[in-house]
Amino acid sequence: MIDVTDLSISFGTTPAVRNLSFSVARGEVLGLIGESGSGKSATALAVMGLLPRTASTTGSIRLDGEELTTASEKRLTALRGRAMAIVFQDPLQAFTPVHRVGAQIAEAIRAHQRVPRKVAARRAVELLDLVGIRDPHQRARSYPHEFSGGMRQRALIAMAIANGPDLLIADEPTTALDVTVRAHVLDVLKTVRRETGAALLLITHDLSVVARAADRVHVLRHGQTVETGTVDEVLRAPREAYTKTLIAAAEAGDRPAAARPVRTVLEVRDLVRHHPGVKAVDGVSFDLRSGETLGLVGESGSGKTTLLMEIMALARPQRGRVTVLGRDTAHLSRRDRRRVRRDLQIVFQDPSASLDPRMTVGAIVAEPLTTHGRSPDRVPELLEQVGLPAAYAARHPVHLSGGQRQRVAIARAIALDPEVLVLDEPVSSLDPTVRAEIVALLEDLRAERGLSYLFVAHDLPLIRRVADRVAVMYRGRIAEIGPAHQVFTAPGHPYTRALLRASALRDDDPTPATGCRFRPRCPLYAELPAAPRSRCVTEEPEISGESGAACHHHPGEAP
Amino acid sequence: MWRFLIRRIVFGIVVLWLVATTVFLLFFAGPADSVARRLAGPRAPIEVVEQIKDTLGLDRPLFTQYAGFLGGLLRGDLGTSFISQTPVSTLILQSLPGTLWLVFGAAVLWMIMGVGGGVISATKPRSLRDRTLTVLVLAGISLPTFVLGILMIYLALSVFPGSGLQPGPYISPFIDVGAFLSTMVMPWVCLAVVQAAVYVRLTRGSMLDTLGEDFIRTARAKGVPERSVTYRHGLRAALTPVITQFGVDVGTLLGGVVVTESVFGLQGIGQLMIRSVRDGDLPVIIGAAILAAAFIVLANILVDVAYSFLDPRVRLA
Numbered sequence: 001m002i003d004v005t006d007l008s009i010s011f012g013t014t015p016a017v018r019n020l021s022f023s024v025a026r027g028e029v030l031g032l033i034g035e036s037g038s039g040k041s042a043t044a045l046a047v048m049g050l051l052p053r054t055a056s057t058t059g060s061i062r063l064d065g066e067e068l069t070t071a072s073e074k075r076l077t078a079l080r081g082r083a084m085a086i087v088f089q090d091p092l093q094a095f096t097p098v099h100r101v102g103a104q105i106a107e108a109i110r111a112h113q114r115v116p117r118k119v120a121a122r123r124a125v126e127l128l129d130l131v132g133i134r135d136p137h138q139r140a141r142s143y144p145h146e147f148s149g150g151m152r153q154r155a156l157i158a159m160a161i162a163n164g165p166d167l168l169i170a171d172e173p174t175t176a177l178d179v180t181v182r183a184h185v186l187d188v189l190k191t192v193r194r195e196t197g198a199a200l201l202l203i204t205h206d207l208s209v210v211a212r213a214a215d216r217v218h219v220l221r222h223g224q225t226v227e228t229g230t231v232d233e234v235l236r237a238p239r240e241a242y243t244k245t246l247i248a249a250a251e252a253g254d255r256p257a258a259a260r261p262v263r264t265v266l267e268v269r270d271l272v273r274h275h276p277g278v279k280a281v282d283g284v285s286f287d288l289r290s291g292e293t294l295g296l297v298g299e300s301g302s303g304k305t306t307l308l309m310e311i312m313a314l315a316r317p318q319r320g321r322v323t324v325l326g327r328d329t330a331h332l333s334r335r336d337r338r339r340v341r342r343d344l345q346i347v348f349q350d351p352s353a354s355l356d357p358r359m360t361v362g363a364i365v366a367e368p369l370t371t372h373g374r375s376p377d378r379v380p381e382l383l384e385q386v387g388l389p390a391a392y393a394a395r396h397p398v399h400l401s402g403g404q405r406q407r408v409a410i411a412r413a414i415a416l417d418p419e420v421l422v423l424d425e426p427v428s429s430l431d432p433t434v435r436a437e438i439v440a441l442l443e444d445l446r447a448e449r450g451l452s453y454l455f456v457a458h459d460l461p462l463i464r465r466v467a468d469r470v471a472v473m474y475r476g477r478i479a480e481i482g483p484a485h486q487v488f489t490a491p492g493h494p495y496t497r498a499l500l501r502a503s504a505l506r507d508d509d510p511t512p513a514t515g516c517r518f519r520p521r522c523p524l525y526a527e528l529p530a531a532p533r534s535r536c537v538t539e540e541p542e543i544s545g546e547s548g549a550a551c552h553h554h555p556g557e558a559p
Numbered sequence: 560m561w562r563f564l565i566r567r568i569v570f571g572i573v574v575l576w577l578v579a580t581t582v583f584l585l586f587f588a589g590p591a592d593s594v595a596r597r598l599a600g601p602r603a604p605i606e607v608v609e610q611i612k613d614t615l616g617l618d619r620p621l622f623t624q625y626a627g628f629l630g631g632l633l634r635g636d637l638g639t640s641f642i643s644q645t646p647v648s649t650l651i652l653q654s655l656p657g658t659l660w661l662v663f664g665a666a667v668l669w670m671i672m673g674v675g676g677g678v679i680s681a682t683k684p685r686s687l688r689d690r691t692l693t694v695l696v697l698a699g700i701s702l703p704t705f706v707l708g709i710l711m712i713y714l715a716l717s718v719f720p721g722s723g724l725q726p727g728p729y730i731s732p733f734i735d736v737g738a739f740l741s742t743m744v745m746p747w748v749c750l751a752v753v754q755a756a757v758y759v760r761l762t763r764g765s766m767l768d769t770l771g772e773d774f775i776r777t778a779r780a781k782g783v784p785e786r787s788v789t790y791r792h793g794l795r796a797a798l799t800p801v802i803t804q805f806g807v808d809v810g811t812l813l814g815g816v817v818v819t820e821s822v823f824g825l826q827g828i829g830q831l832m833i834r835s836v837r838d839g840d841l842p843v844i845i846g847a848a849i850l851a852a853a854f855i856v857l858a859n860i861l862v863d864v865a866y867s868f869l870d871p872r873v874r875l876a
Contacts, residue, residue: 048780050776050779050780073785077779077782077783077784077785078782079782080779080780080781080782081780081781081782081783082782085780085781086780088773088776088777088780093772093773093774094773094774094777095774095777096774096777096778096791096792096795096796097774097796097870097871097872098795098796098869098870098871099791099792099795107778107781107783107787107791108781108782108783111781111782111783111784111787112782143871143872145871145872156777159777159781160780160781162781163782
């Protein structure tokens, strides 16, 4: 279906892809794997003819025998979306924010088929239904920002298959998603391949995605082929050292439990944050003790970010109580609030967004120091502590890699010697090897400085590695909390079990008004006899002392 | 949405009240004699000063004067001009149509030129046409309105006298369309050229940002023709900051387009303001200032509402 021969791409004098050759047959899935910068995405754009003007390509790309590298722009426009389609990563920005999702899918249909507006709109609804979006009629009228990440990704797939393409390229289709949604999206891609018989080029840095969805795999590094073969051959018996490193980086080991913590640095009790129509945080309680890492996991929309923002707000919550370092945030004086701000710092997910591009690295790290009336002399020392040369102080964030930027964000966060660090997905936007480095840095800093981490991530192996205790959030409440090894090896809540297996659970059921909110998706509930079921319907389960699971029927208790 | 509107309107009224109070205090706070002297001018005979003190009731306590002033404002009574002895509201109503026609006519022109130019620039950045436009924009921004205006009048009267264009006071199009157009075309173009320059820049910048977004790539990837990519996805999303600026500009200009009106002798609010300042015609100055503030407040509310229609992510709350 698609034959790429001797493809080379360069941006100016920088080569991105060198002598790459591969082909994908009808109905086949080829996984193109490598870290960012390995040329995967450039390859995808080259196939689509969407490389920026600054790029130059040599070699040949044939779609169904037709040469694409020399095709006219007009011909390419006709092929794009009809013969070949692409699902981009980062679905947040992939839809035009000012048009409704259904209209954007219908637009793709009408770009290639002469059908009336109404027919295209109806077809868009069918496509949304096909990719598993509930209530597609209503949802087609939503705007992109009203979709969750998983829904947007599915809608993107719906748009890509709107004209039954022969070749479908999926560029990191699951990177921005959390575990359960990821499983869904891969299932949708499988369905699509079955239904349309398209050739699928699956681009990812995630080996588990390749293992789950691809037939063959092609490993790229620095724009060159490292290794190629069937998924079994390459993942089970990699021949090349680089492939082995990739596999090793993906497999995370257990880590020994840390020394017992001493005092409570952050105490959250029955915290509630309701937005109109959404119970974002609906009664959450937990403790963070000094020197420990509490992992917070949950799907997108489970309320993790809202919870963090409520804690960081240092204001009186709607209901409940937040106590930071022994101070109730509802009654902070100006001075105390300043002091607590100093001791409670945050590192955000995306360092390119959280660092002011107009400031130098030095100014960024110095800012908290000067704000709190301290001398910025420590900046070089701080940079060195996070593994950056002191000379980087003069640079701007744009001139740093993603990993280096996150180091700057960490340096800024530790500048005031805080006691508690809130880490909001601190490594999820980074490549696997860089991710490992940053995690190692965070662990070193914690050990050296006795920091406490509230560590939010959707990457479960990562949480298993770094966390002493784990809290699992579901729809605004904690479903289960306990020591990491217990939660991971003997989960008490059916939701935790589903998360760990990454089983496909529908992600858009409405939350029931009473009783257990996990009920509609709960595999355990589905199998219960009528009598014990009624408890799940009428009574909201609380976290029980021993097992730490908010379930009426967890294994510790007789049903 | 309604709650937002009501809150904004209440807030707008508070702003207007503050403006009115500030203007009042600026002119009326102080001993009655010195206020009257200030109003009459340093060389006015003592009888005139006394007469002003009498007619305005400057002897009354400040608060009573203030209450009278606010009460008048609420009734739409802005006082009577010292010079022409006409009610200020009548003067304003006479001058308003000229300014309205000038601003709205020019606004249509400058949006077409500005947004069009911005799109042309942004779709081919660093091309010859982009650079040409950049130079023109720089010229437009640097060119003072009065120079452009006088140049236009010179060309119309001396070089192309057959054009029929001429400077002169505003004539209602409902009375004489021909005369209306012959006096308005030049002010329209003059005001629009200067404004358009700013809008080319603004649109170009906003479009360049938008065209670099991922969703533009998505639109191309689904095989949408480049024209639709540019307009339906690019311009539509890029328009929000342009509209914001547009609302604020129109609001500001409605308060009086001083230079353009003066150059072309158009009898608008700007002219009225200039004249009243020159003559020390206090009630008219106060009226024009409050009118200008009201336009700006109104424009800001409209911009906020327009924003929520242009960008579905914006919720008015």
